[in-house]
Amino acid sequence: DQQVKQNSPSLSVQEGRISILNCDYTNSMFDYFLWYKKYPAEGPTFLISISSIKDKNEDGRFTVFLNKSAKHLSLHIVPSQPGDSAVYFCAASTQGGSEKLVFGKGTKLTVNP
Amino acid sequence: DAGITQSPRHKVTETGTPVTLRCHQTENHRYMYWYRQDPGHGLRLIHYSYGVKDTDKGEVSDGYSVSRSKTEDFLLTLESATSSQTSVYFCAISDGRAGGFSEQYFGPGTRLTVT
Numbered sequence: 001d002q003q004v005k006q007n008s009p010s011l012s013v014q015e016g017r018i019s020i021l022n023c024d025y026t027n028s029m030f031d032y033f034l035w036y037k038k039y040p041a042e043g044p045t046f047l048i049s050i051s052s053i054k055d056k057n058e059d060g061r062f063t064v065f066l067n068k069s070a071k072h073l074s075l076h077i078v079p080s081q082p083g084d085s086a087v088y089f090c091a092a093s094t095q096g097g098s099e100k101l102v103f104g105k106g107t108k109l110t111v112n113p
Numbered sequence: 114d115a116g117i118t119q120s121p122r123h124k125v126t127e128t129g130t131p132v133t134l135r136c137h138q139t140e141n142h143r144y145m146y147w148y149r150q151d152p153g154h155g156l157r158l159i160h161y162s163y164g165v166k167d168t169d170k171g172e173v174s175d176g177y178s179v180s181r182s183k184t185e186d187f188l189l190t191l192e193s194a195t196s197s198q199t200s201v202y203f204c205a206i207s208d209g210r211a212g213g214f215s216e217q218y219f220g221p222g223t224r225l226t227v228t
Binding site: 007 | 148158203215216
């Protein structure tokens with residue numbers, strides 16, 4: 001039973017345009033959501049997060065939107081740059097306790113020059 | 114970057130042999146985690162630790178054991194390696210700050226091949 005789903009294995013966009021990566025979750029107990037970026041042969045790096053008490057969080061070119069009623073979140077990258085080409089993982093957790101993360105399978109983003 | 118190292122970075126071993134992977138942190142963080150990453154599966158939690166000698170199972174713990182005798186070290190042991198344990202293994206840490214959520218920071222990974 002996959003609790004966090006990234007239904008698009010890959011996404012290709014042109015440099016300068018917007019990249020939108022989507023994530024759905026099924027567990028209504030999740031109250032914290034994160035996005036990680038991963039380059040080949042490296043560990044995942046934390047990108048941005050959002051608490052369930054918010055519906056938007058912004059950090060530079062990266063914005064995460066949360067729609068709790070739809071159990072859906074998205075990551076917007078504007079403008080996209082070739083260096084953004086990586087695999088993006090969505091993750092979810094519940095606050096407190098061990099803070100275990102449940103990851104989606106990832107979306108490979110390619111930004112073409 | 115968080116001070117997390119993993120050793121070895123690459124290992125090839127034979128089926129049936131024991132293997133131990135080491136994660137070392139210099140951040141004095143309370144929580145440590147072991148994940149495996151496989152194509153089509155994303156990252157899956159194997160075991161985690163919430164303090165010295167305090168560990169618990171994750172989603173895919175069968176065939177793995179862990180130990181944490183010091184805050185800075187978290188060991189993952191494959192008692193008898195199988196080909197299905199060929200994977201990339203990542204260690205992560207978080208500080209578990211009170212009153213909020215703390216992000217996990219990942220090590221560089223260990224690529225394990227079981228032949």
